[in-house]
Amino acid sequence: MTVLVVLSSSVLAWVIWTLISLLSNYLTARRIGLPIIISPVSSLNPYWILTYRALPILPLLQSLPFNLGKWSRCTYMGWSFDDKYLLHKELGSAFTLVTPSVNEVWIADSDAAYVVLSRRKDYIKPAKMYQPLAIFGPNVNTVEGDDWQRHRKLTAPSFNEKTSTSVWDEALRQAGDMLHSWMERSTNGTRDTVAHTATLALHVLTGAGFGISYSYGKGVQTPPEGHDISYRDALLTVLQSVVLLSTVPRSWMTFRFSPAKLRKVDQATKEFQLYMAEMLINERSQIHKRSSQSRNLLTALVRASEEAKESSHEISHQGLTDDEIFGNIFIYNLAGYETTANTIATGIFLLAAYPEWQEWVAEEINLVFDEEEDSPGGRYEEAFPKLRRCLAVMFEILRLHGSNVYIPRTTGSVDSALHINGKNYIIPSGTFTMTNLQALHTDPRSWGLDSLVWRPSRWLVSTPDTVASGYTKELIEPIKGTFLPWADGPRVCPGRKVAQVEFVAVMVALFRKHRVQPVLMEGESADAGKERLRDIVNDSGLSAVTMQMRCPRAAALMWRRVE
Ligand code: HEM
Numbered sequence: 001m002t003v004l005v006v007l008s009s010s011v012l013a014w015v016i017w018t019l020i021s022l023l024s025n026y027l028t029a030r031r032i033g034l035p036i037i038i039s040p041v042s043s044l045n046p047y048w049i050l051t052y053r054a055l056p057i058l059p060l061l062q063s064l065p066f067n068l069g070k071w072s073r074c075t076y077m078g079w080s081f082d083d084k085y086l087l088h089k090e091l092g093s094a095f096t097l098v099t100p101s102v103n104e105v106w107i108a109d110s111d112a113a114y115v116v117l118s119r120r121k122d123y124i125k126p127a128k129m130y131q132p133l134a135i136f137g138p139n140v141n142t143v144e145g146d147d148w149q150r151h152r153k154l155t156a157p158s159f160n161e162k163t164s165t166s167v168w169d170e171a172l173r174q175a176g177d178m179l180h181s182w183m184e185r186s187t188n189g190t191r192d193t194v195a196h197t198a199t200l201a202l203h204v205l206t207g208a209g210f211g212i213s214y215s216y217g218k219g220v221q222t223p224p225e226g227h228d229i230s231y232r233d234a235l236l237t238v239l240q241s242v243v244l245l246s247t248v249p250r251s252w253m254t255f256r257f258s259p260a261k262l263r264k265v266d267q268a269t270k271e272f273q274l275y276m277a278e279m280l281i282n283e284r285s286q287i288h289k290r291s292s293q294s295r296n297l298l299t300a301l302v303r304a305s306e307e308a309k310e311s312s313h314e315i316s317h318q319g320l321t322d323d324e325i326f327g328n329i330f331i332y333n334l335a336g337y338e339t340t341a342n343t344i345a346t347g348i349f350l351l352a353a354y355p356e357w358q359e360w361v362a363e364e365i366n367l368v369f370d371e372e373e374d375s376p377g378g379r380y381e382e383a384f385p386k387l388r389r390c391l392a393v394m395f396e397i398l399r400l401h402g403s404n405v406y407i408p409r410t411t412g413s414v415d416s417a418l419h420i421n422g423k424n425y426i427i428p429s430g431t432f433t434m435t436n437l438q439a440l441h442t443d444p445r446s447w448g449l450d451s452l453v454w455r456p457s458r459w460l461v462s463t464p465d466t467v468a469s470g471y472t473k474e475l476i477e478p479i480k481g482t483f484l485p486w487a488d489g490p491r492v493c494p495g496r497k498v499a500q501v502e503f504v505a506v507m508v509a510l511f512r513k514h515r516v517q518p519v520l521m522e523g524e525s526a527d528a529g530k531e532r533l534r535d536i537v538n539d540s541g542l543s544a545v546t547m548q549m550r551c552p553r554a555a556a557l558m559w560r561r562v563e
């Protein structure tokens with residue numbers, strides 16, 4: 001009886017609290033003056049996330065009469081991937097989502113989006129949301145304000161042309177081996193495109209990023225002296241356990257009776273930490289011996305930090321602490337792994353579904369490397385700028401199937417003015433602004449009536465120069481705020497060039513002499529096979545960190561050589 005009383009009174013208290021918060025947030029939202037959607041839950045509420053993931057409650061809510069469940073259309077993770085620009089078409093280029101915890105202003109106006117991403121002090125990257133990613137130490141992705149400026153300045157040198165050169169060569173090598181393994185599968189094809197491109201992306205990071213090269217076909221990886229698992233395996237386990245590592249306390253993992261999986265994660269975390277510490281010691285001694293070293297993400301990071309400590313007049317003079325160096329090594333790996341791997345895997349599915357675009361990139365690749373014995377290895381600087389179709393394919397993947405569908409910012413403790421669609425609005429303190437990438441990337445006003453069609457050639461235009469030189473065209477420069485897969489402004493993704501170089505190198509290795517197609521099911525026509533691939537790509541959702549295909553193993557892909 002008392003249990004029932006306690007239970008029902010706490011439910012009542014919760015309901016009352018929700019109503020009061022909603023009312024207060026609603027009154028604040030009214031003052032903004034944008035269209036309003038009221039939701040009884042916040043999109044980041046973990047109970048809500050568990051509920052709709054476990055139960056088919058979303059379609060149910062959306063079929064309620066009088067639009068009672070309309071809020072559920074924009075309160076689940078990754079909703080804008082499904083919705084594209086439709087909700088904005090209904091409500092306008094911005095609207096306010098009122099929830100019991102915060103108000104979210106969703107923005108699909110390109111000018112306003114660009115302003116929000118450019119004014120980092122007015123529209124702050126919500127450090128709290130990214131805090132779980134500081135597993136090994138604070139890093140450029142998790143800090144804010146002056147700290148961020150110091151991190152950004154000291155991490156920027158990591159992303160230079162020498163890094164790009166090694167990314168190019170390593171990606172070519174890995175992709176060549178990956179293709180070889182796929183060819184061995186012959187007409188059976190492979191269902192592991194996603195897993196394999198993830199291995200490739202991981203190896204590009206360990207090799208070009210940190211100077212530890214692995215061969216693609218894994219085999220036995222003997223760990224070096226003092227280690228029980230290889231660097232690669234430690235890193236992979238850590239990357240695959242980010243959610244676990246940021247929610248489960250470390251002490252639970254070391255506990256003797258903890259599940260084996262937890263102990264494995266704990267071991268990998270310790271090993272990874274140890275590897276990073278060794279790399280750091282090694283790197284510092286190289287610097288002090290002034291020995292010339294090949295440059296990679298790590299060397300550049302440590303060097304910039306040590307040099308900063310010697311100079312004394314800048315904001316960055318404190319350099320980075322060891323923990324901050326570890327934090328940044330980890331974030332390079334985390335930020336550069338799934339994102340790039342997804343882009344490559346989704347691209348392969350799309351190219352298999354639309355084979356005409358394979359011919360299109362192959363034509364370019366064979367123009368750049370025209371002789372049979374022309375090896376693309378070592379030719380980053382000269383070849384990369386010419387491979388515009390390859391880059392256009394990447395942009396077109398990211399436009400419709402990017403890793404992020406929105407970018408969160410918050411106004412912090414002060415109000416901020418924002419011009420949206422020709423009108424001025426005051427965005428109150430404590431409001432989240434959500435830049436709706438998916439809506440911006442599919443808006444027919446920016447991308448034409450076929451904005452939902454996957455058409456890489458939309459990225460290329462002829463100019464008088466290119467007409468004179470034959471068939472090559474220039475890449476278009478999209479209007480500011482209409483294409484933001486890497487965000488924009490001061491906190492734009494520093495790894496975008498790395499990702500581009502890696503992607504283009506993989507295209508060269510795969511499509512120079514090979515083509516991909518779906519393995520057809522019994523009685524399936526070629527068109528139906530391609531349609532099936534499109535459905536698989538369309539069936540994507542937000543995993544823990546990025547947008548991904550939900551069932552990539554539902555289709556086998558088969559590679560063949562062409563002459
Ligand atoms: C196709 C691949 C990639 C995509 C789509 C992508 C996307 C993004 C986006 C949208 C942001 C901004 C997030 C925000 O401000 O809320 C970001 C930040 C970041 N990315 Fe990437 N990224 C990619 C590849 C990479 C690679 C390869 C690296 C490193 C090797 C990297 C390192 C970072 C870092 C360190 C940040 C944080 C920067 C800061 O907050 O100042 N990314 N990325």
Ligand SMILES: *[C@@H]1O[C@H](CO)[C@@H](O)[C@H](O)[C@H]1NC(C)=O
Binds near residue numbers: 187
């Ligand atoms: C293809 O699959 C069949 C049946 O599972 C198997 O017997 C055959 O060895 C496979 N071929 C290749 C090249 O893997």
Ligand SMILES: *[C@@H]1O[C@H](CO)[C@@H](O)[C@H](O)[C@H]1NC(C)=O
Binds near residue numbers: 082535
């Ligand atoms: C994509 O999937 C959504 C459901 O997730 C569906 O409503 C839509 O019709 C699909 N689009 C295509 C082109 O298949």
